[in-house]
Amino acid sequence: MTQPPDQPPQGGFGAPQDQPPPAGGFGAPQQPPAQGGFGAPPPLPPQPPYGSPVPPQQPHPGYGYPQQPGPYAQPGPYGPQPGYGYPQQPPYPGGPVTTPPPGSGAGGGGPFRGRPALVVAAAVAGLLVVGGTVYAVTGGGGGGKKPVARQSDDPKASGTPVNPGDGSGNGGKDPENLNTGRKPGEAKVLWYKSAPDAPANGADAPGMWITGKTAVKAAYKQVFAYNVGNGNPTWAPITFPQKICAVTAHKSADDKVVVAYMNGTSDQAKCNQLQEIDLNTGNKGWTATVADGGLFDSALSIALTISGKTLMVGRSESGTAYDLGSGDKLYDKKKYGTACFPTAFAGGTDRLIEVASCDAGGSDEHDEISQLDPATGRVEWTQPVKKGWQVQRTYSVDPLVVYMTNEDKKAWNISTLDGKGTFRSEVKVDEKFAPQCGWALLTRDLQGCQGVAADADTLYLPTDVSGGANEIVAISLADGRAKWRVKSPTDESMYPVKAEGGKLVAYVRPSYDAGGQVVSVPTAGASHETTRLLQNPQHTADIEDSFYDGAVDWVDGRFYVSSTRLTGSDQAKEKLMMAFGN
Template sequence: MSFGPPPSIYTESHRAAEGRRSRRRLRLFGAAGALALLAGTGIGTWLLASPGSSGDTPADNRPAAVAQHPDEIRETVEQPPASPEGQLLLQQQETGLEKLKDGDKRYAPGTWATGEIFAKGTADKILGHSIAPDSEGPVWTLDLDGHLCATSDHVTADGRTAVVVQPEKPEGADTEGVCDQVVFFDIDTGKKLWQATMPSAGSAFVTNTNLTLTRGVVAIAWGQGSVAYDMKNGRKLWDGTSVSSCEDRGFAGGRALLALLTCGTGANTTYRVQRLDPRTGEPEWTYEVARGVQDVYLPSSEPPVLAVAAGDLSVTELITLDDDGTYRATVPMSGRHDPKCGDRYFASPYFGLVEHCDALVVDDDRLYVATKEEPSLDQPANWIVAFDTATGKTTGKFEGRPNQPVYPLRASGDELLIIRESLSEVEPTAVVTWNPETDKETPYLLFGLPEEGLGRLSDLEWSDIVVEQGRLFLSARQIEPDPEDPEAPVLTSIAVGGFTLEH
């Protein structure tokens, strides 16, 4: 697969990432030991179950998820397990890495989960694993006939999503293959629902192709072109492949569809953000980003939020807009906050970047952004700060602990799901929920990571971290062989769930 020159493992970004991971080597928090301890108390028989399976109403009366249309983008509200003690549900290992050339990686973009299945993209296929206890091996495999080029974190309410694929280069072809196939599939069954060829996609590569989903629509952009398809049947709804001074760099989906456009070249490049009618591609409003901006990300389509790198390649401010595209507020990052936009794959532009700010979460009223980690051992490792989307003012702060940095994962109703890493050998890693109105923290899952994970699985720049229906999924985005034992299997993914008491 043609990725262009891979980033050297000796770059400063790699050294920094390895330095962070060396501090994150965790000992296994014995789920089996915790289970034995609980059994010894005579409490009863413990079984893995989905949240709410015990029939109890959550004690804190958390809001239940509103019923969604199947074509809407999923917005689940999590209910904590009866006990936050974590149980390891599955471990996925990658083999055959000794076949890679020195310095090569096996890329593994795309992590999705439903109530029954954990699905993971790797190279040229997607594997679906059952979350049921004692299940072994994948229950389905979706062969893609080419390498993954772009993925989306979005999943429909009934468990479907899409990927873009680069078919194998035809035998004898002089040019590299392009990313011109979009595949829509069902996560529970692994069934390919449809596949379509993107029009005029001769310049679509893994470095510039962005994919997203909004209600009933799959949309892809690659700079010199864009296209949207109907989820139901793969019918093309519209495309934007005409010659223009402005190009669709990428889309942000979810509740709405935003387009990020670049106009001009080099130092004269300017940015525009448009809200589009997903069925027609027609703009409903346009917001002109100030000149001098180096880069723009779209972490939220509704409410519209821009992450802007003004005069620098790092994000310097967040800009919020009204639903009609009118400016609302600016939140300066002030050199202390780090939303981690574009940090995946050691800042290489692979598999789609426009929507991805991994340390920033947006809900209806607030922005939650993590601060940079502090080296001091007697101070909180960092904070998550909440900002009002209407005013840009601070509305709350969630503190990490010494050696335990915190990062926002996603909104769950009126609360925020947070991962708190553990850099000690005693305290477990935790997922907690935080209510910014009451400042209440509630344990969700307590767990440890296998030592062979080397701390990478909880590193936002290294792994996908997904919480869905009472389970946590940690999955590496790229896989490298152990240099000391290249033939050894490498741990790539784990799933953790809570315990609930059988009545």
């Protein structure tokens, strides 16, 4: 992190940097890890954030944002701000792990099985730069012990039948009974679903939305819905004429989502067809076609963001807002100032965050962060970022926590902004963190990370040990320092799922001789030990671990895991989704 101007180096969470940290305030970006960890965002092309750039640092392996040792004095992304600014973390070592792009052949493994990100080759990087972002790809499955399912020889094991794939367009029934061999104390496999057929080069399976009664999953050209308790279909699958290319990461307060699909199959096909869906009934609401924004601002790739009752559709250089209830267009967000183009959006319950790229390629090239009124698009505040820094991810929207990188300095930074856009604090922990972050092509996916959580005053990040037991560090949003940390209860990695009710819920990956676990950790008080909420069966550990870059959720005492990418392989029947419970 960066140090305040003329102030001595501050200790804290960030790993020491090889060079003096920026003298900026809380937002001084830290150097991105050479290899991304579970949550460390991949390095992107240099974009000026709020302050002066941080000195280049050596990449650190592993989860997070390790800072490199060294003097503290370089300016941070937001510019000098009293009280803020700690040593910045080393170059791209602690950035989020980025999942490989479709068809890359990389990846594999189960939920949160990220590997250090690799800088994309020059040719690919060139393409990414055109989209305003530089990406990293994760390596193959590896890292840690590969779970191997074993039939239990415990005669008391439960044989409760499991509801398999139902044949409604999802690969047909699966003969396995996944509760055979379940040991006493282990959770049940409530149900599981086989994946639909996918092309040989694979297909996306984005999104997973859980309501009070329905678990909904998109895969390739379809959206499926299952009863949360028994897995029976709650409504017939919705099938689109072309592949699904974008979805809203979160549902609305009244359980609505929007799905985008391609308008054709050619190289010129666009991701511009929108369909609203009611998750509880399967009713298809309004539809719309997203218009291009300009010569270099087409709808080839878009990002969908829900904020309150507004849907924001982001292109590479602009955005269009729709009324989520009616589909009526509300407003456009276009170029402003001399040369500022909106490039990404992030939404919360009643907050809409915009990131703009200004004077690209010019002498005043930098990013700007703004908060918008979701209903009108009115700008409530704008905070420029120093030249050289680029905003890559939002680890939380409310409170606003952003992850930034500086390509030239090989640095990264995690900063918190308050409700008025003022730089509040930056992470000062000497650690490598590793949230799991998805791949984006032509648009910045600000909300594409899981394995990170936040509440009103604390950020929870997993450390990276490349496949073994790790820790979750609770970081104060007031000063960026570690409040406490808790170690994984097993020899496998543990990742935050959500913070709620005064507790942090986390997922522990399966191991060779045990299924995964869902645990809780008290967020207040003196003790922060894990309490097991669910122990998944050892017999299905290999299946649990096989979900490609799996999405996970914990709702009403049930644990859900689903694939986000289908391999299209005919060699084995892929699972699309599983649910566990007591």
